[in-house]
Amino acid sequence: MRKFLSIAIIVLIAVSCEPADEKETIKAQIKEYKDEVSQLNIKIKELEQELLSYGETGEHFILPVGADVIRERPFNHYFQASGTVDAVDKAYISPEINGQVKEIFVEEGDYVKKGQLLARLNTSITENTIQELKTQLNLANTLYEKQKQLWDKNIGS
Secondary structure, rough: HHHHHHHHHHHHHHEEEEEEEEEHHHHHHHHHHHHHHHHHHHHHHHHHHHHOOOOOOHHHHOOOOOOOOOOOHHHHHHHOOOOOOOOOOOOOOOOOOOOOEEEEEOOOOOOOOOOOEEEEEEOOOHHHHHHHHHHHHHHHHHHHHHHHHHHHHHOOO
16 A cells, blocks of 8 residues: 555656646747737837937838929919908908908917008009009190190180
8 A cells, every 4th residue: 555655646746747738838938928029119119219319210200202393383272261350349351452462461369459551462453553543644734734825825715
């Protein structure tokens, strides 16, 4: 019986010293490798951030860029907009003449005062019309002066 007991103990010790199931060993190795990969990815991101602080970019930050030949061509992009200006003391803003907006001197949220220039219109057509009218006025004044001189000399009817 003693022999049987000693053989049973030896068999139990031998069985307990056998390696664990191979599947469990493989799963443990996979988990260990995945942990290493995640730690390496974290280190890579930290190093890339450090590169960015030095002004350099990593490989995955590089964008593909193309080039094109510069050509002169008409720029025909227009838009129409209408809007409202809300004021504390009711204000109505409208131009005295029509024209396209050439320059805007204020931005949204700026404080403005009465009489302040907000925008400049392209008024070349109106200015040309005014110049033509001045020319016509000068011609009419010249004709009037000539007619008056003739009238003063009692020449003509």
